[in-house]
Amino acid sequence: MTALLSIEQLSLRFAGRDILQQLALTLQAGEVVSVLGSNGAGKSSLLKSILGLHPAKVDQSGQILIAGVDISQARSQALSHLAYVPEQPAVYGHLSAIENIHYFLSLTTMSQTMDIPTCLTMVGLPEQAWRRPCNEYSKGMKQKVMLALALAKQATLLLLDEPNSGLDPQATEELNQLILQCKNKGMGVLVVTHDVLSAMAFSDRLLMLANGQLQPVLLDQSTLTLQNLKQLYQGQA
Numbered sequence: 001m002t003a004l005l006s007i008e009q010l011s012l013r014f015a016g017r018d019i020l021q022q023l024a025l026t027l028q029a030g031e032v033v034s035v036l037g038s039n040g041a042g043k044s045s046l047l048k049s050i051l052g053l054h055p056a057k058v059d060q061s062g063q064i065l066i067a068g069v070d071i072s073q074a075r076s077q078a079l080s081h082l083a084y085v086p087e088q089p090a091v092y093g094h095l096s097a098i099e100n101i102h103y104f105l106s107l108t109t110m111s112q113t114m115d116i117p118t119c120l121t122m123v124g125l126p127e128q129a130w131r132r133p134c135n136e137y138s139k140g141m142k143q144k145v146m147l148a149l150a151l152a153k154q155a156t157l158l159l160l161d162e163p164n165s166g167l168d169p170q171a172t173e174e175l176n177q178l179i180l181q182c183k184n185k186g187m188g189v190l191v192v193t194h195d196v197l198s199a200m201a202f203s204d205r206l207l208m209l210a211n212g213q214l215q216p217v218l219l220d221q222s223t224l225t226l227q228n229l230k231q232l233y234q235g236q237a
């Protein structure tokens, strides 16, 4: 079966400094993978590489396939399979949830889309909010709009950058459940996060980005302590 995401020998340099070095990652349908890493380790840069967002002058090499499509050869076709939720959800504040999703769907090449109210119901956005402008929404509500868009465009691969930052415990739990819901629908989910506990709750695999490469994290909820978490981030666990 074709992997939803296949990265091979990805290297990235900024101003002569290695950020990613021969990095490899494969993500299958129905799999949630979380990437941890110190500030500046290169997590957001990795997501930008997958999205093909680095300017052409940036020194990047290697291969990134999304559902078998090479991002460097056919970017819009590759991205049609993908939904991306940045740390600050990017919705238009003057438009409602329904209007935002209509608008973004009009920009995609997907011919098959899902009914918008069904998607908003699935992500748990209260119906009384659907037609209110998004600048009246909390961060958690805006994330739900973006996740509803991902469902509506029938994305198979979901990228989430720091999804739990700034969320209270209830919103965190709702978001964690939504990630599991996406997994159960057969989507592949790649999460970049500092929230280790949440990542342990929803991930099939946890990876640490350090020195430009991804290594498996062997800790789990039963073995996690502040001390061994610090050692993990310092490359000693």
Ligand SMILES: Nc1ncnc2c1ncn2[C@@H]1O[C@H](COP(=O)(O)OP(=O)(O)OP(=O)(O)O)[C@@H](O)[C@H]1O
Pocket: 014, 015, 019, 037, 038, 039, 040, 041, 042, 043, 044, 045, 046
């Ligand atoms: N466009 C750029 N030009 C030059 N250097 C950059 C650029 N973007 C990122 N960097 C540098 O690359 C390194 C990795 O940054 P990145 O934002 O990917 O880290 P991160 O792991 O996401 O960090 P954080 O956890 O703080 O969000 C940092 O040292 C950053 O300063």
